[in-house]
Amino acid sequence: MSSQKIQAIRGMNDILPTQTPIWQHIETTIRQVLHSYAYQEIRLPLLEATELFNRTIGEVTDIVEKEMFSFTDRNGDRLSLRPEGTAGCVRAGIEQGLFYNQIQRLWYMGPMFRHERPQKGRYRQFHQIGAEAYGLAGPDIDAEIILMTARFWRQLGLNDLELQINSLGTAAARAAYREHLVNYFSDHHKQLDADSQRRLHTNPLRILDSKNPDMQTLIEGAPQLLEHLDEPSQTHFAMLKQLLDQAGVNYRVNPRLVRGLDYYNRTVFEWVTQKLGAQGTVCAGGRYDTLVEQIGGRATPAIGFAMGIERLVLLLDAEMPNNAPHIYLITVGDEGMQQGFRLAETLRDAIPKLRLLTHCGGGRFKSQFKRADKSGAKIALVLGEDEVAKQQVTVKYLREKQPQLSLAQSDLVHYLKENFFSDS
RNA sequence: GUGGGCGUAGCUCAGCUGGUAGAGCUCCGGAUUGUGGUUCCGGUGGUCGUGGGUUCAAGCCCCAUCGCUCACCCCA
Structure with a gap:
């Protein structure tokens, strides 16, 4: 590779035709479930x-300073490519009056951008599908959201994801717990690794997430957030668990499941897999009752989640839906090409579901049949000199042992409908 | 930002102690003048990521640099 060759930006991937069928499958499946709720x-x-993201995640300086795609436009305004969907959704809801004494159940889908070092399942442009419910404070909507995500995986045929849930309580309860935690880890300061000593000042809850094996016994002994929950949060969490139990959704309460940002409260949940290396979270969500107010709206309870499509693609990679054409149309000579185009358009008019690939670029029968085979088509239609002269078309089955046959061109639509598209 | 692994044909990769660049797949053509998939034969395709150095000689050794990848950090 020459260094002058223009390449894609680091961490921004082309999604090639071999991959788009699985993307489309995921998108349509999830969209269908969202609509069913x-x-x-x-x-x-x-x-x-940029200010929008500063307001929501501004307390974590690393994110704002290093991990967003930000720039100044010609007017001198600071702008950022969205690193997540919630901030923009809340902004739009406030700006458009969607939250004013209203309940909203919303979803979105699209690319997000984070200026991080790429690794497996983690890219600078990535794609999320998210849903958010506004105006509801109770555990019922938490359960609805989680049940909906469980349905996603059932519909997609993913059955080895684990649901982890936790409650972060109220901001006040968490602040009190945070003090307990800081005291505990300060008492064992010498056992903390360098990263965790830093976290002690920046985000002590994150120490609980440490991957360092040497830290695990110390973490096991740490005070647990769930034991320091305020009473209403305990009730809320208990009801959520009851609703999940009733629905038959399995979960594991993970007392160490925390969030890097402060605006989360009460319910948090993640769906995780062991199959994706270090980036095992496929879907993450939680309640953020203070966020709307934080961005300048009236206090509005909210809960939402987002899932990474790339990670779903990695998990579902093996089971690609078949988008091969049904039919490959072979033509020889100018007359054949002209009749072929007319015939192809007639077929597409008559059978909208038909995937018909018309051979272009000329060539002999042999090479055209080779391409027909490679295309994955079930049937080759042939329009050579003989067929053209008789206004016929030859039907050859490429995948099964059946003799080829010749039909009048005018009978072809009927034949195909009869044999392959009886429902359309 | 930090650390490990890797850059050789469109793709997947081999290349010994430094001695003229290889295979499989793909693609094109032929065996078969209107019939694909299996088989056989032939062909196209390379600045060995890039720049410098050592050497009679570098894909291989040394330095630098760019890129990919996995992990750490962070995780909205």
Whole structure:
């Protein structure tokens, strides 16, 4: 590779035709489930004022300073490519009055951008599908959201994801717990690794997430958030678990499941897999009752989640739906080509579901049949000199032992409908 | 930002102690003048990521640099 060759931006991937069928399959499946819960699509800009993200995640300086795609436009405004969907959704909801004494169940889908070092399942442009419910404070909507995600995996045929849930309580309860935790880890300061000593000052809850094996016994002994929950949060969490139990959804309460940002409260959940290396979270969600107010709206309870499509693609890679054409049309000579085009358009008019690939570029029968085979088509239609002269078409089966046959061109639509598309 | 692994044909990769660049797949053509998939034969395709150095000689050794990848950090 010459260094002058123009390449894609690091961490931004081309999704090639071999991959798009699985993307389409995931998108349509998830969309269908979202509609079955009566969630409504919202489409939002990819670009927002940097200030919007500063307000929501501003307390974590690393994210704002290093991990967003931000720039100054010609007017001198600071803009950022959206690193996630919630901030823009909340902004739009406030701006358009969607939250004013209203309940909203919304979903979105699209690319997000994070300026991080790429690794497996983690890219600079990645794609999320998310859903958010506004205006509901109770555990019932938490359960609805989680049940909906469980249905996604059933519909997609993913059965080895684990649901982990936890409650972070209220901000006040968490602040109190945070003090307990800091005291505990400070007492064992010498056992903390360098990263965790830093976290002690920046985000002590994150120490619980440490991957360092040497830290695990210390973490086991740490005070647990669930034991320091305020009473209403305990009730809320208990009811959520009851609703999940009733629905037959399995889960594991993971007391160490925390969030990097402060605006989360009460319910948090993740669907995780062991199959994707270090990036095992396929879907993550939680309640953020203070976020709307934080961005400048009236206090509005909210819960939402987002899932990474790339990770679903990695998990579902083996089972690609078949998008091969049904029919490959072979023609020889100018007359054949002309009749072929007319015939092809007639077929597409008559059978909208038909995937018909018309040979282009000329060539002899042999090479055209080779391409017909490679295309994956079930049937080759042949229009050579003989057929043209008789207004016929030859039907040859490429995948099964059946003698080829010749039909009048005018009978072809009937023949195909009869044998392959009886329902259309 | 930090650390490991890897850059050789469109793809997957081999290349010994430094001695003229290889295979499989793909693609094109032929065996078969209107019939694919199996088989056989032939062909196209390379600045060995890039730049420098050592050497009679570098894909291989040394330095630098770019890229990919996995992990750490972070995780909205």
